[in-house]
Amino acid sequence: MPAFPLPRRALLAAAAALPLLPRTAGAQGIQHGGRLTVAADSEPPNLNPAIIASNGVFFVASKVIEPLAEASYDGSDGLAPRLATGWTAAADGRSITFALRPGVAWHDGQKFTAADVAFSALEVWKKHQNLGRAVFRDLEAVQTPDAHTAVFRFAVPTPAQLIRNALPALTAVLPKHLYADTDIMKNPANRKLVGTGPFRFAETRPGEFTRLVRNAEYWQQDRPYLNEIVYRVLPDRAAAANALEAGEIQLAAFSAVPLADLDRIAKVPGLKIYSNGYEALTYQLVVEINHRRKELADVRVRRAVAHAIDRDFVVRTIFRGYATTSQGPVPKSDRVFHAPDLAGYGFNPARANALLDEAGYPRGSDGVRFRLRLLPAPFFNETRQFGDYLRQALAVVGIDATIVSNDTPAHIKAVYTDHDFDITVATPVYRGDPAISTTILFQSGLPAGVPFSNQYGYVNPEVDSLIKQAAATIDDAERVRLYRAFQKLVVDDVALINVAEFSFITVARDTVANVSNNPRWAVSNWADTGFTG
Amino acid sequence: MRVLRRILASGEGFSGLAMLAVLLAVALAAPLLAPGDPLAIAGDPLLPPLQDMAHPLGTDRLGRDVLAALLHGARTTLLVAIGAAAAALGIGITVGTVAGFLGGWVDEVLMRIAEAFQTVPAFLLTLALISVTGPRVTTIVLGIAIGAWMQPARITRAEILSLRERDFVAAARVIGMRPLEIAFREVLPNALTPVVSLAAVVVAAAVLIEAALSFLGFGDPNRVTWGSMIAEGRTVLRRAPYLSIIPGIALVLTVLAVHLAGRGVAHALRSRRVVA
Numbered sequence: 001m002p003a004f005p006l007p008r009r010a011l012l013a014a015a016a017a018l019p020l021l022p023r024t025a026g027a028q029g030i031q032h033g034g035r036l037t038v039a040a041d042s043e044p045p046n047l048n049p050a051i052i053a054s055n056g057v058f059f060v061a062s063k064v065i066e067p068l069a070e071a072s073y074d075g076s077d078g079l080a081p082r083l084a085t086g087w088t089a090a091a092d093g094r095s096i097t098f099a100l101r102p103g104v105a106w107h108d109g110q111k112f113t114a115a116d117v118a119f120s121a122l123e124v125w126k127k128h129q130n131l132g133r134a135v136f137r138d139l140e141a142v143q144t145p146d147a148h149t150a151v152f153r154f155a156v157p158t159p160a161q162l163i164r165n166a167l168p169a170l171t172a173v174l175p176k177h178l179y180a181d182t183d184i185m186k187n188p189a190n191r192k193l194v195g196t197g198p199f200r201f202a203e204t205r206p207g208e209f210t211r212l213v214r215n216a217e218y219w220q221q222d223r224p225y226l227n228e229i230v231y232r233v234l235p236d237r238a239a240a241a242n243a244l245e246a247g248e249i250q251l252a253a254f255s256a257v258p259l260a261d262l263d264r265i266a267k268v269p270g271l272k273i274y275s276n277g278y279e280a281l282t283y284q285l286v287v288e289i290n291h292r293r294k295e296l297a298d299v300r301v302r303r304a305v306a307h308a309i310d311r312d313f314v315v316r317t318i319f320r321g322y323a324t325t326s327q328g329p330v331p332k333s334d335r336v337f338h339a340p341d342l343a344g345y346g347f348n349p350a351r352a353n354a355l356l357d358e359a360g361y362p363r364g365s366d367g368v369r370f371r372l373r374l375l376p377a378p379f380f381n382e383t384r385q386f387g388d389y390l391r392q393a394l395a396v397v398g399i400d401a402t403i404v405s406n407d408t409p410a411h412i413k414a415v416y417t418d419h420d421f422d423i424t425v426a427t428p429v430y431r432g433d434p435a436i437s438t439t440i441l442f443q444s445g446l447p448a449g450v451p452f453s454n455q456y457g458y459v460n461p462e463v464d465s466l467i468k469q470a471a472a473t474i475d476d477a478e479r480v481r482l483y484r485a486f487q488k489l490v491v492d493d494v495a496l497i498n499v500a501e502f503s504f505i506t507v508a509r510d511t512v513a514n515v516s517n518n519p520r521w522a523v524s525n526w527a528d529t530g531f532t533g
Numbered sequence: 534m535r536v537l538r539r540i541l542a543s544g545e546g547f548s549g550l551a552m553l554a555v556l557l558a559v560a561l562a563a564p565l566l567a568p569g570d571p572l573a574i575a576g577d578p579l580l581p582p583l584q585d586m587a588h589p590l591g592t593d594r595l596g597r598d599v600l601a602a603l604l605h606g607a608r609t610t611l612l613v614a615i616g617a618a619a620a621a622l623g624i625g626i627t628v629g630t631v632a633g634f635l636g637g638w639v640d641e642v643l644m645r646i647a648e649a650f651q652t653v654p655a656f657l658l659t660l661a662l663i664s665v666t667g668p669r670v671t672t673i674v675l676g677i678a679i680g681a682w683m684q685p686a687r688i689t690r691a692e693i694l695s696l697r698e699r700d701f702v703a704a705a706r707v708i709g710m711r712p713l714e715i716a717f718r719e720v721l722p723n724a725l726t727p728v729v730s731l732a733a734v735v736v737a738a739a740v741l742i743e744a745a746l747s748f749l750g751f752g753d754p755n756r757v758t759w760g761s762m763i764a765e766g767r768t769v770l771r772r773a774p775y776l777s778i779i780p781g782i783a784l785v786l787t788v789l790a791v792h793l794a795g796r797g798v799a800h801a802l803r804s805r806r807v808v809a
Contacts, residue, residue, distance in 0.1 A: 238770060260594065260769040317578045317595060378750075381768055387754075389595055392574050403754035405668060 030513045030530040033227050039240040039252040040231035043206060048190040049172040050124045053131045055281060055429075058169075058523035059254070060231055063212050064107075065174065065195030068098060068117070069167040071280045071432070071519040077164050078432075080518070082525075083112070083173055083196065087164070093157030093474035100148040104219045106175045107200045117150040118142035119176035128184060131436060135166050159474045165433035168280065168520055198224035198527040207233055218527065225530025237381075241265060244507055251508040251515070253522040258381070259320045262505065270510055275322060277516025278503030280432050281523070282331040285314070285323070285386060287497035288415065288424040292457040295361060295370050296422065302494035304355040305423070306345035308397045309390065313347075315500055318385050323502035328487045329438055331430050331501040339484040342491050352397040361398075369398040372422040375415060378408055382502070383425045390425065417449045419457070428452055430501075434483045439467045442490050458495045539801035546797015552790030560607040567601035571757050575601070579773050593765060593776055602757040603783060609758045610740055610787065613674055617739040618732055620678035622685050626721070626728060629689025634697055634716035644690070647683045655680030659742055663751050670753050673746060677739045685728050685735070692724030726802050733795020737788045744784055759784050 042056050049061040069087075072080035086099040104112040121142050125132030138158055143151040152163070173196070178189050193201040196219070199212035210231040214224055232249055234240045240256040243249045245268055257265055266273055287305065295301050311325035327344030330337045361369040372394070376387025384405075391401045401423070406414060414420045431437050437452065444459040463486065470482035490496070506522065508515050514528045515521065540546035559566070575588065575598045582591040582599070590599040632643040650658070659676040666672040696702065697720060705715045746752050747760025754761075759780035766776025 237768065241771070258768050260772055264771055385595065388572065389574070391755075392570070392572060392595075395570065395573070405750065405754045407664070 029532045030225050030528075031532065032225050032530070034225075034531045035228040035230060036226050036251060036512065036526075036529065036531075037230045037232055037249045039234045039243065039249050039256040040210070041233075041235050041237075041240075041254070041256055043204075043210070043233060046185075046190050047193055048174070048187075050120055050174045051128045051130075051185070051190070053129055053169050053172075055254070055523055058520075060210055060212070061172070061193055061195075062197070062523045063199040063229060063525050064193040064197045064201050065172045066197045066525060067168055068171040068173065069164075070524050071168045073518060078519070079164060079167060083117070084167075089160030089163075089474075093159065094154050096152045096160055096163055098150045098152070100150060101219060102148050104196050105217055106177075106196055107194050107215060108175070108178075110175065110177055111147075112173075112175075112196050113147040114144035114150040115147075116173055116176045118144050119180060120172070120174045121150075121152065124174055124179070124184060125170060129170065131166075131431070132170050134440070135162065135170055135436060157472060157474050159435075159471075159476075159479055161476050161479060162433050162435050165431075166436055169431055170436075197525050199226075199229060199525075202228075209233060220527055223527040224525075225528065226526070229526065241507075244268075244271060244509075247509075250512055251506065253504065253506045255322075255504040257505065257507045259322055259505065262320065262322075262507075265507055272508055272510045272515075274506040274508065274516040275503075277506060277518070277521035279333045279519035281520060282333050282430045282501050282503055283427045284326060284329070284331065284430055284498055285382070285500040285502060286426045286428055287390065287499060288421075288426045288456055289458075289494070289496060290419060290422050290456055291459075291495075292419065293372075293422050295359075295372075298359045299494060300355045300359040301361070302497070303345060304352040304359070304397060305394065305399070306494055306497045307348045307352040307355070308393045308399075309345075309497065309499055310347040310393065311499055314386060314389060318382050318389065319500065319502055322505060323500045326498040326501045328491045328498055329430075329441065329496070330434055330483065330487055333501065333503075334430065334432065337434055337480060337483050339487040342487060344491060345494075345497075349396050356397060356399075363398045367398055368400045371400045371402065373404050374401040374423050374425070375404050375406065375411060375421045376425040377411055377427060378406065379427055383427055386499070387425045390423075412451050416451045416453065416455045419448070419455055426452075434486070435471060439470075439486070442486075442495055443467050456495070458493075460489065460493055460495070463489050463493075463495075536801050540794075540797040543797050543800050545793045546801065549790050549793025549795070549797055552786060553794055556607060556611065556787060556790065559604055560611045563604040563608050567598065567604045569601075571601040571605035572597055579769070581773070582775050582779070590779055591773075591775055593762075594769060594773075599762075599776065599779060602762055603759070603780060606757045606759045606762060606780065607783070607787075609670070609753075609756045610743060610784075613670065613677070613743045613758075614736050614739040614791075616670075616674040617677035617681065617743075618735040620674060621681040621735050621739075622728065622732055624678060624682035625685025626689050626725075628682065629686040629728075630693055630716050630721050630724075631713075632686070633690035633693030634712065634720060640690075643686075647686050650679075651683045655738070656742055656745065659746065660749075660751065663746065668746070668751050668753050670756065673743060673751075673753065676746075677742050680742070681735050681738060685731055688731060689721075689724055689728050692727060693720055696720050696723055730795060730799035730802055733791050733798065737791040737795070740784065740788055740791065 044057045046052055047057055047061050049057050049065055066082045068082060068084035069079040070082050071078060083101055084098040085101050087096055089096045100114055106112055126136040126139050138155045139152060140155045141153045175194050178194055179187055198215050198218045200215050202211040202213045204210040212229045214227045234243060237258045240252045241261050244252055265271055289296050289302055291297055315323045315325055328339060328342045332338050356369055363369050374387060374391060377383045387403055391403055394401045415424055428441060429437060440453045442463050443454055444464055446453050466482055466486045470479055473479045473482060506516055511531050513530055513532045518524050574596045576592050576596050578592060578594055578596040580588055580592040588598050592598055628643050632640040658680040662676040662679060663672055705719050744760030747758040748764040752758050752761050762780040763777045770777060
């Protein structure tokens with residue numbers, strides 16, 4: 001107690017505030033309470049994770065709106081239950097039955113039931129969601145025999161493995177009572193989120209911050225630990241590092257601290273670097289190739305380009321070691337689907353030169369064989385830097401690449417609608433199953449204008465038939481076999497050139513506990529994250 | 534020649550012109566001093582300056598030689614700046630002469646257009662043009678000129694207005710010269726002095742606008758420029774500050790040189806007018 005006398009009213013106020021003060025909770029010494037301030041670099045205009053399944057949205061929305069299950073390091077099938085407590089697939093692949101968690105309430109007090117899941121699946125994921133439109137295309141009906149059971153019925157046999165792998169990212173459940181019979185895309189709850197998660201949406205100030213507060217009625221006993229999460233908008237990457245050092249923020253995820261600064265940050269006392277916690281969000285650094293271009297239609301030229309790239313150099317200097325080299329479209333982090341026996345293309349400029357000579361493109365008097373337009377995607381610093389590197393690497397083998405730089409909308413239009421490019425640098429995301437967002441990069445016959453899909457003019461009927469066959473195969477082992485055959489085929493063809501796989505770095509104060517404890521940590525619900533000491 | 538001597542006589546003019554001469558020499562000799570592609574990966578990444586004499590100013594994040602980039606960057610910077618200044622003065626002088634000499638509705642229309650351009654900040658105008666046309670050296674030159682022609686136009690017009698009622702103009706009319714011929718052959722040469730001294734201001738502004746464009750990523754990505762070097766270095770500012778500081782110093786010296794030379798020129802021309 002302070003030595004000086006306090007007015008009685010102040011004492012009463014202090015007593016009322018007591019539950020908000022940190023109190024020890026035993027396990028791992030994590031205390032209840034406290035405000036976690038984290039760096040945010042962008043503010044998505046639509047925060048609804050059921051409509052826009054992207055990491056920028058999940059980063060905030062996953063704390064408020066929950067999926068049926070979350071990715072997990074040690075759970076069965078790599079999953080931890082959230083709104084669903086269990087799932088069983090029928091042997092014919094036509095249905096999956098979800099047991100839903102009882103006793104869960106929406107933030108506005110209404111009860112969560114199977115009707116919410118049925119509505120979200122049929123009206124939102126299937127119709128509006130960027131990824132769900134493909135995965136739930138054949139979802140015919142969702143039956144709700146009781147308030148806590150939902151049976152998904154598919155028109156054609158659908159692999160349960162695919163649906164399981166899709167649960168963390170694609171199944172954010174929306175409250176039916178707020179969305180039914182409204183214009184879902186324009187619903188005000190897309191900004192002021194209402195969910196079942198451990199945190200409630202409190203307020204947002206554009207350009208400043210977004211604030212979430214503890215949901216005292218969360219279904220998991222004694223969680224969450226934190227009272228508040230505040231997302232401070234810090235678009236400048238150098239600012240995030242400084243704010244961490246100054247203690248203004250306690251956590252920066254998604255490599256908000258530049259990789260080049262990490263060596264320095266690692267030495268700052270009180271800060272801790274996590275390079276895990278993103279295994280289910282692998283980004284792939286890829287060279288996209290326009291197969292319509294005469295020179296690039298020749299597989300020898302494509303192989304030459306693949307041989308010209310020094311993947312180790314890219315990982316070492318551009319990613320400063322925080323990445324791994326890659327040869328195929330399924331990353332090594334997916335131990336189930338990754339084909340370990342891909343030959344791939346090692347760094348070998350002599351071989352590249354020989355292949356180009358063989359293909360009939362000798363060097364001209366200026367040492368140039370032919371010219372290409374190179375469009376590095378402007379998404380990351382690393383994509384731009386790799387664009388600069390690729391230009392030099394191609395110059396060594398006599399290909400003169402001119403860099404064309406665009407902003408994001410212009411880049412997406414040039415590549416995926418107008419096909420106005422020769423090669424690009426892109427970063428597709430691997431989302432735990434080749435069928436979610438990977439096979440679409442190789443499948444032919446897609447209409448122009450679908451972003452992040454095969455707009456490269458790559459057509460191989462064998463690949464198409466493998467993709468089709470795998471999509472209808474419900475046996476897990478057979479699916480794996482088909483997708484491994486698929487990887488071998490597209491790598492042989494050099495449909496794209498996979499260069500590296502990278503994920504992100506989290507930097508946090510060492511008083512923040514339970515960071516990076518699942519493979520999608522930054523976009524999971526943070527219910528068990530809290531302060532120690 | 535007398536003018537040049539007078540410029541050199543002033544301390545400002547001499548130091549400015551000397552610095553510009555060095556810069557020009559460096560820009561012209563860049564392919565000899567640092568042969569090959571300045572963007573080629575030449576060594577280990579992030580070598581600090583003065584450590585390895587093969588790369589006296591160090592290397593950047595990809596291992597590209599900073600000295601080579603600096604020398605070749607001077608070429609781009611000067612090319613863009615001089616090109617933009619020439620284009621801006623060309624447009625400005627033509628518009629100003631026509632407006633001032635013809636007067637009437639032509640003057641009204643041209644000056645209203647100039648005012649319309651002046652209400653938009655020059656940098657935004659340039660930025661808008663380049664984001665539409667795409668960043669290439671020609672469009673950058675044109676973009677900067679579009680944002681800078683108004684001041685030369687207004688000054689030319691003012692000069693022409695004061696000259697066009699003089700006797701020698703009336704005389705030219707009497708001997709049967711056509712109006713545009715009078716304007717460009719008789720009146721303009723006499724009005725040029727103050728406009729030319731404006732060139733320094735335009736060049737200095739062009740250097741800075743080009744740097745700012747490159748810094749924002751709107752420069753030509755296939756050429757090295759000082760602005761893009763600063764922007765590249767910014768991501769490793771705490772670890773390797775020299776990557777931003779070295780091109781920054783080059784930028785400061787260039788703008789300073791242009792300003793000093795401009796003041797020298799203005800001073801020399803002013804004193805000549807008094808003499809005449």
